Structure formats: structure tokens, C-alpha cells
Amino acid sequence: MLPADQIRTVMHDQFQAGFLEVTEFRGMTTIHVKGKIVLETLRMLKSDPRFACNFLADLTAVDHLEKGGHARFSVVYHLLNQHDGLRIVLQAWVDEELPVLDSANELWRTADWQEREVYDLFGIRFTGHPDLRRILNPDDFKYHPLRKDYPLEGRGERSDFPVVARTVGSKWSDRGRTFE
Amino acid sequence: MGMSDSGKAEWLTTRVDNLANWARKNSLWPMPFGTACCGIELMSVLASRHDLARFGAEAIRFSPRQSDLLLVAGRISIKMMPVLTRIYEQMPEPKWIISMGACASTGGVFNTYSVIQGIDQFLPVDVYLPGCPPRPEAIIDGLIKIQQIISEDSLSHYKVDESSEAVAP
Structure with a gap:
């Protein structure tokens, strides 16, 4: 694997405007790119012999609503x-207005369910x-709950179900039950 | 039988009550709805050491249509709640529910959008078992409470409410 400054040069030469930065944290190199060039970057990281990343270990997302980025x-x-x-870690940044990326499914089939998540x-x-x-969520779910502006306790989905009463007469449900 | 239209308990009805209650409470057929660690504890209750068979409830049925006691053991997510409701509606009368553990009863520590904060909001629960998970002794105690409920039961309680909907298929 190339050292971080060389990755920076390679990325800058190949993608110019779409490339943002390369950061390092505890030996883990992260490449930051704009969302529109994510598929080209992934293809390069897979096919370029200097990287030759043949396995997509994880695909997830982060909401930087308050953190900034x-x-x-x-x-x-x-x-x-x-x-x-x-x-190596690749971070593709997308805006709130148009959160759309190219799918990595054609490079790694494992991206299928990860992208659905x-x-x-x-x-x-x-x-x-x-x-x-x-x-994961029901098909008729309206929100995207890991967004930071979605309340932890939800917007009433968990209390929105039909109530099933006892089907035998009212006497059954009305009588008090006491245990000593 | 001596069950009159007025719904009042008569002499014959009370005698049949005793017989029916005795038979029902000593031959409960539980339907386990184990979605979490409470389900593991439930298994140990059914195994030989704690031996739920002593109370006549060892015949676990995985079909709601063959059971009369719904044991909800574990947290119920918003995706599982319609399934649980459907299972309850498929059980034939008479039927009882045990809400086992903190999660099924209150949501437990999972105070999030996806976890039902107590199944009793939507289903008529008979006995709540506290604990995380409840010990096998507590589950046995809950079953004895259900037996107590059954022994207080009377056929006259089973006068079907005309206004209520028919049981779902």
C-alpha cells in the first residue's frame, strides 16, 4: 500500500476536483471524495495494482449534521x-438536498444489502x-431513523397499532383480579 | 348445558365451571413467542430441571390454533407487532397472555422508535412477569397465577358480545 502522501498525489492527478483530502488516524488511511466520483474511485482502488482492494469489508454511512464535514x-x-x-477507507460525501450515489453493486455484489441498509x-x-x-424497517415506514434529526423515540410509529380487545363478553374484562 | 340466555350462573353451570376450569388450568397449551433472551430462559423452564410439566403445561405448540396460552418472551419490534396480533387472533377461546420480562411488558431499556413500549397497549395481557429475564421460578409463579385466573373463571363470562367483531381467520 502506498503511503498517505503518495495516495494524495495519485488521487489528485486522477480525479482533480472530485478529490477532497487524505487523512490518517492510527495507521488507517482514509480517502475523502465527492459523491459523484465514488464509483470511479472504487473501480480504481479495485483494479489499480498499487491498491488491489478485492474485498468490500463494510459499507455504511455517517450523518454529520452537528459534527460538520x-x-x-x-x-x-x-x-x-x-x-x-x-x-483502506473511502468516504464519499453527499449533500442533504440530493443524497444520491452510484451503486457499488457492479464491483462487489455484497454492496447489495449494505446499500439497502x-x-x-x-x-x-x-x-x-x-x-x-x-x-430492516417495515415497507410502509416513512422516515430514515439514523438521521440525526430523527428523534430517538420516533414519531409515534411504535404506538400506532390496532388495539385488540378481549373477544369474550365485557364481564371478562371488567372483573377485578386480586391476588394476595 | 345449563347456560341460560340471561348469562346468569345456575346450579348446573357452576358445576360445569368447576370441571371445565379444573381441566383447563391443569392442561395449558402454551404458544411460545420468544424473540429474545427471555426465550432462552423459557426453554430452561420447559426442560427437566424446572419441569413445567408438573403444572400440565409441557405441550408447547408452535401453532397458535392449537394453543390457549400466549407466552410473549422478549422485545417486540414495530415489525413484529402485527405478527403478534395476528397470532393472538388465531388462538381459539379461551386464551390467556403472559407478558414475560421487562421488554415485553414495558419496552425495557429499549426506549427507541422501533420497540413497542409494552404489548399491553395493544393486547389484553393477563399476567406480567418482571425480570430481565425472569428466573424460572418466576415463570412458574406466573403460570400458577394464570391457573388462579382460570379457576375464578365461569362459563357465564363467555357470553359473546354481539357488537364485537368476529375472530379473524
Whole structure:
């Protein structure tokens, strides 16, 4: 794997405007790019022999509503080179107004369900995804609950169900039950 | 039978009550709805050490249509609640519910959008078992409470309310 400053040069030469920065934290290198070039970057990280990341270890997202960053959401790709055991992180930043990214499904089939999860919980859509439906929440769920502006206790979904009464006469439910 | 239209308990009805209650309370057929760790504790109650068979409730049925006691053991998510309601509606009368553990009864520590804060908001619970999870002794105690409820029961309580909806298929 290249050191961080060389990755910076490679990324800058190849993507210019779409490339944002390279950061390092405790030996983990993270490449930050704008959302519109995410698929090209992933393709490069997979096919370029200097990276040769053949495995998508994780795909998730972060809402930077209060934390701040290049945009509101960052979709995080954890890539692994299984030949050398090297890891690299790619963060693709997308705005709140148009949270749309290209799907990584054509590069790694494992992105299918991972992207459905990000869509379900963050509302970030992936173009080119074969079947972008909610994966965890009910199909008729209206919100994207991992967004930071969604209240932890929800917006009343958990108390919105029909009440089933006892089906035998009223005497059954009215009588008090006492135990000593 | 001696069950009159007025719904009043008569001599014959009370005698049949005793017989029916005795039979019902000593032969409960539980339907386990184990969604979390309470389900594991439930298994140990059914196994030989704690042996729920001593109370006549060892015949676990995984079909609601063959059972009369719904044991809700674990947290119920918003996606599971319609399933639980459907299962309850499929059980034949008479039927009882035990809400087992903190999660099923109140939501427990899971005060989030996706967890039902107590199934008794939507279903008629008979006995609540506190604990996280409740010990097997507590589950046995809950079952004895259900037996107590059944023994207080009377056929005259089963006068079907004309205005209520028919039981769902």
C-alpha cells in the first residue's frame, strides 16, 4: 500500500476536483471524495495494482449534521486487499438536498444489502442498484431513523397499532383480579 | 348445558365451571413467542430441571390454533407487532397472555422508535412477569397465577358480545 502522501498525489492527478483530502488516524488511511466520483474511485482502488482492494469489508454511512464535514452525509467504504492484508477507507460525501450515489453493486455484489441498509436508515439512494428497498424497517415506514434529526423515540410509529380487545363478553374484562 | 340466555350462573353451570376450569388450568397449551433472551430462559423452564410439566403445561405448540396460552418472551419490534396480533387472533377461546420480562411488558431499556413500549397497549395481557429475564421460578409463579385466573373463571363470562367483531381467520 502506498503511503498517505503518495495516495494524495495519485488521487489528485486522477480525479482533480472530485478529490477532497487524505487523512490518517492510527495507521488507517482514509480517502475523502465527492459523491459523484465514488464509483470511479472504487473501480480504481479495485483494479489499480498499487491498491488491489478485492474485498468490500463494510459499507455504511455517517450523518454529520452537528459534527460538520465536507457535506451532511458521508458514505464509508471499508476496503480490504486480501493478498497483503491491507485496508483502506473511502468516504464519499453527499449533500442533504440530493443524497444520491452510484451503486457499488457492479464491483462487489455484497454492496447489495449494505446499500439497502444505508438507504433504509439514512435515505441515501444508490443509482444502478438492482433492488433498492428497505431492508430492516417495515415497507410502509416513512422516515430514515439514523438521521440525526430523527428523534430517538420516533414519531409515534411504535404506538400506532390496532388495539385488540378481549373477544369474550365485557364481564371478562371488567372483573377485578386480586391476588394476595 | 345449563347456560341460560340471561348469562346468569345456575346450579348446573357452576358445576360445569368447576370441571371445565379444573381441566383447563391443569392442561395449558402454551404458544411460545420468544424473540429474545427471555426465550432462552423459557426453554430452561420447559426442560427437566424446572419441569413445567408438573403444572400440565409441557405441550408447547408452535401453532397458535392449537394453543390457549400466549407466552410473549422478549422485545417486540414495530415489525413484529402485527405478527403478534395476528397470532393472538388465531388462538381459539379461551386464551390467556403472559407478558414475560421487562421488554415485553414495558419496552425495557429499549426506549427507541422501533420497540413497542409494552404489548399491553395493544393486547389484553393477563399476567406480567418482571425480570430481565425472569428466573424460572418466576415463570412458574406466573403460570400458577394464570391457573388462579382460570379457576375464578365461569362459563357465564363467555357470553359473546354481539357488537364485537368476529375472530379473524
